[in-house]
Amino acid sequence: xxxxxxxxxxxxxxxxxxxxxxxxxxxxxxxxxxxxxxxxxxxxxxxxxxxxxxxxxxxxxxxxxxxxxxxxxxxxxxxxxxxxxxxxxxxxxxxxxxxxxxxxxxxxxxxxxxxxxxxxxxx
Amino acid sequence: xxxxxxxxxxxxxxxxxxxxxxxxxxxxxxxxxxxxxxxxxxxxxxxxxxxxxxxxxxxxxxxxxxxxxxxxxxxxxxxxxxxxxxxxxxxxxxxxxxxxxxxxxxxxxxxxxxxxxxxxxxxxxxxxxxxxxxxxxxxxxxxxxxxxxxxxxxxxxxxxxxxxxxxxxxxxxxxxxxxxxxxxxxxxxxxxxxxxxxxxxxxxxxxxxxxxxxxxxxxxxxxxxxxxxxxxxxxxxxxxxxxxxxxxxxxxxxxxxxxxxxxxxxxxxxxxxxxxxxxxxxxxxxxxxxxxxxxxxxxxxxxxxxxxxxxxxxxxxxxxxxxxxxxxxxxxxxxxxxxxxxxxxxxxxxxxxxxxxxxxxxxxxxxxxxxxxxxxxxxxxxxxxxxxxxxxxxxxxxxxxxxxxxxxxxxxxxxxxxxxxxxxxxxxxxxxxxxxxxxxxxxxxxxxxxxxxxxxxxxxxxxxxxxxxxxxxxxxxxxxxxxxxxxxxxxxxxxxxxxxxxxxxxxxxxxxxxxxxxxxxxxxxxxxxxxxxxxxxxxxxxxxxxxxxxxxxxxxxxxxxxxxxxxxxxxxxxxxxxxxxxxxxxxxxxxxxxxxxxxxxxxxxxxxxxxxxxxxxxxxxxxxxxxxxxxxxxxxxxxxxxxxxxxxxxxxxxxxxxxxxxxxxxxxxxxxxxxxxxxxxxxxxxxxxxxxxxxxxxxxxxxxxxxxxxxxxxxxxxxxxxxxxxxxxxxxxxxxxxxxxxxxxxxxxxxxxxxxxxxxxxxxxxxxxxxxxxxxxxxxxxxxxxxxx
Numbered sequence: 025x026x027x028x029x030x031x032x033x034x035x036x037x038x039x040x041x042x043x044x045x046x047x048x049x050x051x052x053x054x055x056x057x058x059x060x061x062x063x064x065x066x067x068x069x070x071x072x073x074x075x076x077x078x079x080x081x082x083x084x085x086x087x088x089x090x091x092x093x094x095x096x097x098x099x100x101x102x103x104x105x106x107x108x109x110x111x112x113x114x115x116x117x118x119x120x121x122x123x124x125x126x127x128x129x130x131x132x133x134x135x136x137x138x139x140x141x142x143x144x145x146x147x
Numbered sequence: 148x149x150x151x152x153x154x155x156x157x158x159x160x161x162x163x164x165x166x167x168x169x170x171x172x173x174x175x176x177x178x179x180x181x182x183x184x185x186x187x188x189x190x191x192x193x194x195x196x197x198x199x200x201x202x203x204x205x206x207x208x209x210x211x212x213x214x215x216x217x218x219x220x221x222x223x224x225x226x227x228x229x230x231x232x233x234x235x236x237x238x239x240x241x242x243x244x245x246x247x248x249x250x251x252x253x254x255x256x257x258x259x260x261x262x263x264x265x266x267x268x269x270x271x272x273x274x275x276x277x278x279x280x281x282x283x284x285x286x287x288x289x290x291x292x293x294x295x296x297x298x299x300x301x302x303x304x305x306x307x308x309x310x311x312x313x314x315x316x317x318x319x320x321x322x323x324x325x326x327x328x329x330x331x332x333x334x335x336x337x338x339x340x341x342x343x344x345x346x347x348x349x350x351x352x353x354x355x356x357x358x359x360x361x362x363x364x365x366x367x368x369x370x371x372x373x374x375x376x377x378x379x380x381x382x383x384x385x386x387x388x389x390x391x392x393x394x395x396x397x398x399x400x401x402x403x404x405x406x407x408x409x410x411x412x413x414x415x416x417x418x419x420x421x422x423x424x425x426x427x428x429x430x431x432x433x434x435x436x437x438x439x440x441x442x443x444x445x446x447x448x449x450x451x452x453x454x455x456x457x458x459x460x461x462x463x464x465x466x467x468x469x470x471x472x473x474x475x476x477x478x479x480x481x482x483x484x485x486x487x488x489x490x491x492x493x494x495x496x497x498x499x500x501x502x503x504x505x506x507x508x509x510x511x512x513x514x515x516x517x518x519x520x521x522x523x524x525x526x527x528x529x530x531x532x533x534x535x536x537x538x539x540x541x542x543x544x545x546x547x548x549x550x551x552x553x554x555x556x557x558x559x560x561x562x563x564x565x566x567x568x569x570x571x572x573x574x575x576x577x578x579x580x581x582x583x584x585x586x587x588x589x590x591x592x593x594x595x596x597x598x599x600x601x602x603x604x605x606x607x608x609x610x611x612x613x614x615x616x617x618x619x620x621x622x623x624x625x626x627x628x629x630x631x632x633x634x635x636x637x638x639x640x641x642x643x644x645x646x647x648x649x650x651x652x653x654x655x656x657x658x659x660x661x662x663x664x665x666x667x668x669x670x671x672x673x674x675x676x677x678x679x680x681x682x683x684x685x686x687x688x689x690x691x692x693x694x695x696x697x698x699x700x701x702x703x704x705x706x707x708x709x710x711x712x713x714x715x716x717x718x719x720x721x722x723x724x725x726x727x728x729x730x731x732x733x734x735x736x737x738x739x740x741x742x743x744x745x746x747x748x749x750x751x752x753x754x755x756x757x758x759x760x761x762x763x764x765x766x767x768x769x770x771x772x773x774x775x776x777x778x779x780x781x782x783x784x785x786x787x788x789x790x791x792x793x794x795x796x797x798x799x800x801x802x803x804x805x806x807x808x809x810x811x812x813x814x815x816x817x818x819x820x821x822x823x824x825x826x827x828x829x830x831x832x833x834x835x836x837x838x839x840x841x842x843x844x845x846x847x848x849x850x851x852x853x854x855x856x857x858x859x860x861x862x863x864x865x866x867x868x869x870x871x872x873x874x875x876x877x878x879x880x881x882x883x884x885x886x887x888x889x890x891x892x893x894x895x896x897x898x899x900x901x902x903x904x905x906x907x908x909x910x911x912x913x914x915x916x917x918x919x920x921x922x923x924x925x926x927x928x929x930x931x932x933x934x935x936x
Contacts, residue, residue, distance in 0.1 A: 028160050036219050037211070044218060061362030064446070068366035075368035075480060101365065108362055133211050137204050144200030 037134055045130050049123045053116055060112035065105045073101035151292060152230035154244045158223065159231065162239035165220025173216050180209030225305045230292060233299070237262070237309040250281040250288055250316050262310030262344060266317070269340050269576045270332060271615065280323040281316060291315035298338070302345030310348075314341035331616070332577060340576050343560045350392065358385040358436050359446045368481035372473055373450050376457060380429055380487070381436040381448035391430035392561055399427045399547050400434060403520065406543045407485065408441050413512045413519040415491075415539070417528045418547035421597020423558075424522040427547065428487055435485075447518075449485045450478070454493030455500035464502070471507045479516035491521035495531055505535050512541045526782060549594050555583060558596040559603060566607055566614070573613035578606060581616035588677065589627045589748065591776070591784040602626075629749040629789050630671070641704075642668050649700045653693045654854040658813055659686065659842040663697065666791070666839060667705050679775045683792040685757070685835065687820075688844025689800040691894020695753065698793045702751045705791075711750040713743045717760040717794075726763045732779045741777060741785040749789045757794035758829055765834055768794070772837040794838070798829045804846050804891070813843040847895055852885045855895045859902045867910070871921040874910055877928045884932070905932040 057063065076097045080090040153159065168176075183206035191199035223236035231239075241256045242248075257263055258274050267277055292307075295315035299307040317323050317337045324334045373379070383389070394400060406414045416424050432449040434440055452474065461467035478484035488494055488508075496503035512519065521542065523531065532539045550558065559582060563574035582603040583595075590598040602622060606614050609621040620632040641648065645664040646657075653660070666682030669675045675682075686694040702712040720729060733742025744752065754760075754768070771777055775788040799820060806816050821841055824830045835841060847855065856876070864873050876884070888901035909931055913919040 025160060028157055029164055032157050032161050033212075033215055036215060040224075041215070041218060058357045059360045061360035061365075064359065064366065065362045071366045074365060075482060105362065105365070133207060137208050137211070140200045140204035140207065144197055144204065147195070147197040147200060 034134065038131060042127075042130055045123070045127050049120070049127070052119045052123060056112060056116050056119055060108055060115070062109065062112050065109055069102060069105055070098055071101055072097035073104065151248060151289060152234060154239075154242050154246070154248075156231050158226060159239045159242070159244065161220055162223055162236045165216060165223065165236060166240035168212075168216050168220065170221075173213055173221070176209045176213040176216070180206045180213065183209065223306075230296070230307070233296070233305070233307050234312070235306040235308045238307070238312055241309075247285065248288055249283050249285045250291060250320070251278065251283050253288065253291075253312065254278055254281050254316055257309055257313060260309050262308060263313045265344050265347075266310055266313050266337070266340050268573050268613075269343070270327070270336055271330060271575050271577065271613075272317075272326070276326060277317060277323070280320045280326055282320065287319060291319040294318050298341050298345065302342060302349065304345060304348065308345070308348060310344040311341055314338065314344075333580075336576055336580075339556070343576075346392070346557070346560070347564065350390065353390075356388070356437055359438055363446050364483065367483040368477070370450070370477055370481050370484060372470075372477045373481075373484060376460065376470065376474060377450040377452050377486075379448055379450050380432045381450075384429070384433050385436050389429075389433065391426070391433050393557065394423075394426065394430040395434050395439075397427070397430065399423070399545075400430045402545045403427060403431050404434065404440060404444065406545050407518050407520070408443060409543070411479075411515040411518045413515075413521065413542050415528060415542040415544045416520055416522045416547065417525055417544055419524055419549075419594040421593030421595065421601070422547045422549060423596060424547060425489055428489075428520060428522065447483045447485050449487050449520075451487040451489050454488075454490065454502060454504075458500060458502050467502060467504070468507055471504055472511075475507075475511040475517055479514075484517060486517060486519045488519065488521045491523050492527035492530070494521075495527075495534065497527060497530065505531075505538055509535065509538045509541070512538060550596055552583065555596040555599060556580075559583065559599055562600050562603060563614075566604065570607055572607065572610055574603070574607075575613055575615045577616040578603065578614045578619050581619040582606065585619060585623045585631055588788065589623055589629060589631075589786070591745075591786050627748055638671075642671055645704060648704045649697065652700045652703070652858070653696045654847065654851045654858065656693050656697065656844055659693075659697055659844055662840045662842050663701060663791075667701070677788065680772065680787050680790050680792045682840075683772050683838045684794070685838045685841045686793060686795045686844060687799060687803070687824075687841060688797070689804055689846050689894055690797060690892065691890075691896030691898075692844040692846055693895070694793075694795045694844055695755070698751050698753045698795075701791060701793075706750055711747060712753055713740065713747060713750055713790075714753045714755065715740060716755050717758075717764070718756050720760045720764045723761055723763050725761055726767060727780060729764060729767065730777065730779050732781045732783065739779075741779045741783075744785045744787060744790065748786060751791045751793060752787065754792070754794040756796060758796045758798045765831070769834060769837055796830075799824055803843060807845045813845055817841070817843050846891070849885055849889070852889055852895055852898065853881050855898055856881050856884050856888075856902065859899060860906070863902070863907060863910070870914070872910070872914070872919050872923050872925065874906065874925045874927060876906070877926065880927055880929050880932055883929045 072094060078090045078093040080087040183202050187199045187202035187206060190202060221236070223239070226232045237260055238257065241260070242253075243256075246252055246256070254277065258267075258277070267274060292312065292315060295307050295311040298311040298314055299305075302311075304311075314337050318334075323337075327334055327336065403414060403416060406412055416428070418424050428449060428451075435444055435447045435449070438445045457470060458467060461470055475486070478486055490498075492498060493501040494504045494508060495501070496505070511517065525546075528539070528544070556579060559579040563579060566572070566574050579599075582599045586593075586598040586602040587595070590602070593601070602619060603614070605622040605626060606618040609618040609625070611618070617632060623629060623631040645667060646660050649660050649664065663682065663684060666675075666684070670681035686697070688694060699709050699712060703709045706712075719725070729740055731739040731741070733739035733745070740752075744750070757765070757768075760768075767777065771787055772792065776784050776786045778784050802820060802823065803813075806820075807813070820843065821835060825832050825835065860874065860876060867873060884898070884901055884905055887905070888895070888898035890897050906927065909927060910919065910925065913925065919925055
């Protein structure tokens with residue numbers, strides 16, 4: 025029974041368990057992208073911020089004023105979106121790095137248990 | 148049995164080990180690991196690296212086992228197509244490797260899991276009852292597991308959940324089928340309950356939903372005014388993580404979505420009350436806020452506007468118009484708002500608290516600047532069509548169809564889960580079935596599933612330990628004033644002796660009384676056609692022989708009061724346009740048959756002198772007797788399915804008198820008599836054939852009239868009981884009253900008047916003169932009675 029459970033543990037750890045960690049990589053990146061609305065922000069990168077726009081009047085001055093207002097709104101929208109996208113990118117990198125570390129260290133964890141005991145006894 | 152599944156397999160061992168650890172063990176492993184890790188760090192800083200290594204090793208062991216438990220042992224995903232690979236962790240963990248696999252043992256091992264409770268509790272089966280029905284034969288288990296596998300596949304579950312195994316065990320037990328029949332359940336109920344469980348499990352395992360993230364609304368405008376005056380359904384769904392289950396992908400929701408996908412379309416969502424117009428829009432709102440839709444509608448938000456609320460907040464009609472236009476402009480500018488006008492007729496001036504915004508809405512709809520949904524009943528949509536064709540021409544109608552029974556039951560199951568959570572009470576499956584059945588029978592003004600949901604919610608108030616079929620029946624009885632539950636022993640006894648009760652009120656007419664009593668017994672025992680009235684009778688006979696009295700007796704003995712009788716004098720319905728009067732809605736007419744039946748669905752409907760009604764009215768009567776319902780002028784149905792229809796007629800009275808006078812019995816000439824009525828053109832054959840029975844009343848003879856006098860005297864004594872005075876007539880006095888009150892043309896009808904004059908006047912004078920005092924018993928003879936005048 026004990027042997028069966030030990031075998032079950034190792035076969036899962038180095039089989040399905042390891043694959044799960046690898047598979048979680050995509051899910052985590054997808055989660056970050058969803059949380060930061062990456063798709064929507066990219067598709068509306070130059071859209072006016074919260075649709076705050078003014079409408080051009082008849083005179084040239086009013087038209088120029090409306091144009092500048094709308095450029096300003098779009099600029100604000102662009103800046104906010106770019107900052108959020110950068111934050112999303114940064115978080116994606118962190119998540120990716122942590123996941124890669126997890127994938128690399130995963131197979132070492134069970135081996136580390138006896139190794140640490142030996143190291144402790146030898147130290 | 149070892150070929151069924153292997154309890155010594157690695158998967159089974161993992162399941163048992165996982166159960167041994169459990170969630171408490173998991174937490175203990177994490178805490179221990181963390182303590183060891185902290186100790187390792189402290190040791191490393193104070194005593195050098197040696198103890199750090201020695202402490203880190205068990206900490207890591209704790210963490211790895213905890214991770215193994217969390218990701219593998221606690222869930223144990225399926226591994227293969229055989230039973231060992233597909234049985235859920237909950238099943239395998241509860242089975243010992245050396246146990247004998249047979250139904251009863253399996254039941255004992257699994258019955259304390261919540262999924263087993265879900266099945267048995269909803270079927271109202273106790274664990275002891277279920278255990279006693281299961282076999283101990285190992286060979287029977289194979290079929291049970293095959294059924295469990297089938298249930299898992301049908302519910303789209305890769306693993307065979309514990310609840311499915313329980314259902315399989317119950318479904319394969321022959322004595323369980325008998326038990327279910329005894330408790331008035333159906334054998335299919337187990338399977339249906341297992342499917343109900345399957346859907347709940349799918350909801351529980353559903354992946355976490357995403358509502359668009361932080362930047363979802365940044366490309367859309369602000370909506371301060373709409374936030375103030377409307378209710379944002381989409382944000383409420385996202386906030387409370389509300390879930391509308393299978394409805395989200397239902398045909399009705401897809402239809403609305405398709406209609407809205409055309410640029411800023413205005414949709415008229417048409418359906419009767421209760422069909423789920425609002426719920427469909429809520430399900431659509433969930434679909435949109437999850438972005439699970441066409442790109443043009445993704446993350447659009449549904450904001451509901453309430454006419455009464457808007458009107459109450461506006462300072463006047465001008466302000467109201469300004470608010471409406473501002474709301475539409477804001478929604479159009481925001482770019483992601485769908486306006487919902489729930490109970491839209493309130494925006495078109497129909498109903499209390501409404502206002503007419505049709506002109507404003509017409510201009511908004513024509514501008515196609517904002518998508519809108521108008522929820523309307525078919526009648527309201529028709530009214531709007533006749534009032535503003537230009538507006539309705541702009542609307543895309545989406546007509547919701549009533550859900551089929553299976554879907555209604557699914558909606559009721561979801562409702563039951565909500566009620567259970569809210570009221571902390573069990574809702575049995577039989578209650579759902581009864582809510583479906585009885586709401587269909589008694590609620591004509593609403594559609595499924597709304598009417599069944601409403602009844603189920605009402606039934607919670609009548610629940611004792613759980614909501615059962617009896618709770619639903621009690622709710623129906625209280626709401627509609629009908630008898631929905633089966634007859635209690637006392638009532639059953641009364642029904643069996645109904646003739647005696649009726650004869651206590653009326654004399655002879657044995658044949659008529661028996662015919663009616665039998666119909667009532669059949670109806671109460673539930674063996675009549677539920678789509679027709681309880682009973683329908685044509686009472687034929689001379690005046691004053693007890694036709695109306697029998698109808699009154701039925702109202703009193705069966706329906707509980709003489710007032711439970713709706714009486715129509717059909718001689719008042721002789722013109723063709725009287726049909727309209729008969730089918731009036733009752734809103735403006737004081738005496739509408741349909742309104743009376745709606746108010747008093749459990750009653751006797753007495754149609755006096757039916758032969759005098761216009762043929763069009765008689766045609767309506769055909770429909771009433773056939774279908775048990777009539778539709779009023781506004782299209783609303785009134786049910787007569789819990790009524791007894793009694794039509795009376797004096798047609799052929801002379802023939803009856805003559806033939807009975809010659810000594811013939813009613814039974815001997817009833818068939819010939821019926822032919823005579825048809826041949827003489829007094830009744831059409833199709834009408835006579837529609838009645839359950841044609842009942843002939845014979846004229847009363849002198850002895851029977853004397854009995855009538857006794858009954859009338861008993862009534863007088865009942866009145867005098869308040870004054871503690873009683874009266875009695877000598878035989879001679881009775882004969883004198885019979886002689887004075889007997890009129891061959893009017894039967895016993897003059898008797899009451901004669902009695903009133905002869906007896907009641909005499910007693911009144913005696914009381915006033917002080918000759919009759921409390922405690923007196925007066926014996927009146929012929930000379931005492933004021934008959935001469």
